[in-house]
Amino acid sequence: MMTLRFSRALYAGEAVDEALGAFAHLVTAERSATAEAWELRLTCLYPAHTRRIVGELGNYALARTIERGGAL
Amino acid sequence: MHQTPHNVTAELEEGAIRLRVDREIYPLPAIYGASYVFIDRCFVFLERDGEGRVVVTLQARDPNPAEEALRALVGEFSNELLSCAWRHQITAENRHLIEAVTSQALAGAMGPPSLDDLASFDFTSDGFEDPLGIAQSWEEKHGRKNKAQEAGAAGAGEEEGGR
Numbered sequence: 039m040m041t042l043r044f045s046r047a048l049y050a051g052e053a054v055d056e057a058l059g060a061f062a063h064l065v066t067a068e069r070s071a072t073a074e075a076w077e078l079r080l081t082c083l084y085p086a087h088t089r090r091i092v093g094e095l096g097n098y099a100l101a102r103t104i105e106r107g108g109a110l
Numbered sequence: 111m112h113q114t115p116h117n118v119t120a121e122l123e124e125g126a127i128r129l130r131v132d133r134e135i136y137p138l139p140a141i142y143g144a145s146y147v148f149i150d151r152c153f154v155f156l157e158r159d160g161e162g163r164v165v166v167t168l169q170a171r172d173p174n175p176a177e178e179a180l181r182a183l184v185g186e187f188s189n190e191l192l193s194c195a196w197r198h199q200i201t202a203e204n205r206h207l208i209e210a211v212t213s214q215a216l217a218g219a220m221g222p223p224s225l226d227d228l229a230s231f232d233f234t235s236d237g238f239e240d241p242l243g244i245a246q247s248w249e250e251k252h253g254r255k256n257k258a259q260e261a262g263a264a265g266a267g268e269e270e271g272g273r
Contacts, residue, residue, distance in 0.1 A: 048138075048156045048164070093153025093169055100156065101149055104142045 042092065043075040044099060050109050051076055053102035061095045118191065120184040126169040127180045129187060133162055136195050141166065143194035144187060152183065 044054050054076045058067050064087075068079040080095075082088040103109060118136075121128045131141055141164050145154045153169040168183050201208075223231070243251060 043157075045156065045158050047158055089173060090171075093171070096153055096155050097149045100145060100154055104146050108138065108142065 039079055039081050040088070040092070042078040042080060042096065044078075044096075045075050046071075046073075046109065048103070048109050049076060049099055050103045050106050053106060054078070054099045056102050057095050057099035060098055061091065064091050065095070118184075118188050122177065122180060123167075125173060125175055125180075126167055127183055129166045129168070129184060130159065130163045131166060131191065133164055136191055137198055138164070140191060140195035140198050143198070144190040147190050147194075148183075148187060 051071075054069075058065075058069065058078065064083055066081045066083065070077045070079075080092065082091050084091065118132070119130045121130075133141075141156070145156065145166060148154055148168060152171065153167075155167040155169070157165040157167070159165050166187070168180075168187060170180060170183075172179075240246070
């Protein structure tokens with residue numbers, strides 16, 4: 039299990055949710071929020087590919103944030 | 111630590127490079143723009159540090175990248191960052207012009223005015239003053255007058271002559 043933190047000032051919460059939805063077949067996730075960040079506790083269903091799956095999930099969340107016009 | 115010329119500091123990590131970008135010099139839209147360009151080449155993560163800077167982590171897709179390749183990413187990302195910041199500034203400076211042109215284009219796309227629009231349009235206001243008669247046609251200014259005008263002019267001449 040690993041924890042990913044996405045700063046609220048830089049990532050849109052909806053974009054993080056979309057990324058989780060898109061990768062639901064590859065990871066199981068517990069989502070929580072702090073005042074500063076969206077936190078995801080991830081367990082990859084294919085441990086050998088964890089690095090790539092986490093990287094692609096992060097890219098997806100960032101791309102959707104940018105396409106939405108930013109975090110706010 | 112690698113110091114680049116544009117207040118971007120970079121640290122080499124295992125399989126990744128971390129750049130600290132000063133937000134006073136590079137606005138967030140520029141950081142987003144540069145990051146977006148690198149998404150197909152790297153895994154890109156953004157964080158904030160406590161000093162008002164954005165930390166950009168570029169993780170190579172290759173699990174064992176060459177150090178030179180990672181160092182090259184710093185320069186390429188810095189160039190892209192500068193380009194995006196400059197485009198962001200140009201867009202901000204020309205925002206009013208872009209909005210004016212767009213609104214004119216949209217107004218033109220609405221089509222010609224309807225008969226109701228024309229019926230309610232106020233035509234009474236004078237378009238402009240023309241004290242020198244520049245807007246008059248040649249006929250209006252020098253052309254032959256009709257018979258009624260000629261008779262009126264002749265009568266006025268006789269009256270003046272009779273006095």
